[in-house]
Amino acid sequence: MESMTNGMPASDIEGALWRKSRRSNPSGNCVELALLPDGGVAVRNSRHASGPALIYTRAELAAFVQGAKDGEFDDLFPHD
Structure with a gap:
């Protein structure tokens, strides 16, 4: 298997089983892991x-997920 690096085409990651959150929406505004x-x-x-x-x-x-759970990024999404 080839070395994996940031920015490589996702299609080059052989055997990857991509999944997305149940919270994703029909517009496709989501990421997959x-x-x-x-x-x-x-x-x-x-x-x-x-x-x-x-x-x-x-x-x-x-670390990112825990930070999100702790509200560390809430200021990026201000509420009206």
Whole structure:
């Protein structure tokens, strides 16, 4: 298997089982994630399935998810 790097075409990640949140909407405004053989996680835009994938370690993604759960990014989505 070829080395995986940030920005590589998502379609080049062989055997990836992409999945998206149940909270995604019919307009396709969502991202998809795939667990990688080395334990990392690939992220892609669902509207551009062959486009670039971002590759994260599990620790990096876990830190992001915990930050989101803790409300650390709420200021990016101001409420009216």
